[in-house]
Amino acid sequence: MSDTCLTLDDIETLTRLEESLWRAETRYDPVLMDRIFADDFFEFGRSGRIYPREDLILPACAARPIDVRLPLPGLKFTVIDTNSVLVTYVSEVRRALDNVETANRSSIWSRRDGAWQLRFHQGTACQAPTDK
Template identity: 30%
Template structure:
């Protein structure tokens, strides 16, 4: 795994970690100011939703099939599958990360339920 790909993989693992999911401060360190998400529930989430009404569950999750593609010098697309060990659900995930002055930030995320 290349250095940048390893860094993005570690960031993906960090934002699904239970300690980060229950902390709006820690999650705020990962999310871009312009962040938005198409959740596997069909709901659209924005950065402000996590600032005001933070309600992510601290589920244990595992990433598999991770792949990263560079979209340009300051943006990458990460795709992978997540298995939620708590609920037994599986979903396909995609994330767009943007390089900012403070490091890589999660700009866009999408989850799609799968079998």
């Protein structure tokens, strides 16, 4: 990867990894999440709460459906350096029939030993975009 571009394989991998955080079958896989979350990972949640890594590696028995819009709307990749990428998008999560929580999302992914790991994630509540 150069300083300014990602390969198609990088984009496909980062898309799959980011979406794995929103798919119940992968999000509640503690072995997978242990590999994905870097040792120094933390999150600023949509609620404003700060989540350390250990709070976000959930057991399979905690699994519940995640009603999120996929593919992730507005997915964008910005190269930070040769081994770091900022991923941004909007999440739309249905919590009830008439309640969709919308947030601007950002993730920092770093390539370590040939594998992408999530270093940081933030969700900021926002208004749902209007269709024009």
